[in-house]
């Protein structure tokens with residue numbers, strides 16, 4: 001039976017050879033050697049970059065290969081990349097956030113979940129300690145896709161779009177997302193978490209856009225709809 005199975009596998013692999021989820025070249029690995037080499041690790045750390053968020057850590061700048069990975073996962077549904085990207089989120093957690101009380105992925109609206117079939121932020125939590133991850137935030141309303149809006153309007157668009165379950169007093173929460181660009185989504189999520197009782201909200205993400213300080217929403221160009229959920 002196993003021989004038949006492996007013969008069938010070889011047959012399908014000959015017709016549909018496995019491809020790199022980023023560049024599409026033939027590769028047995030989810031991310032080919034070339035793309036792995038181009039995925040340069042760089043620690044980005046922002047302290048209180050935007051209202052309600054205490055700090056942000058990412059191990060990739062949001063550009064080139066890392067940006068391609070974010071887009072491939074979200075828009076081309078290259079879900080095989082999720083496990084690889086979740087490994088980077090795990091590294092961020094272990095290095096900087098292991099003292100938090102629990103972890104919350106940024107939610108997407110249920111209608112978008114039905115359309116896309118998965119929430120990329122929840123997927124990036126798959127390698128984090130299971131007992132720490134809670135679906136503690138709810139997206140209460142569907143919002144206009146952020147890509148259609150100016151930087152200032154993006155923040156306004158998300159006002160009150162999230163609600164948190166009650167949080168025991170004094171808890172430190174880690175918010176997980178795929179990317180941090182303007183920070184509008186993280187800020188609104190953190191606002192909801194702090195209203196519910198959190199004393200600290202950190203953000204771990206796969207990639208973050210470089211930013212200069214002092215930064216304001218209006219000064220940041222954003223070519224990726226982080227909040228296009």
Ligand SMILES: [Zn+2]
Pocket residue numbers: 020021022023024025031032033034035036
């Ligand atoms: Zn590749």
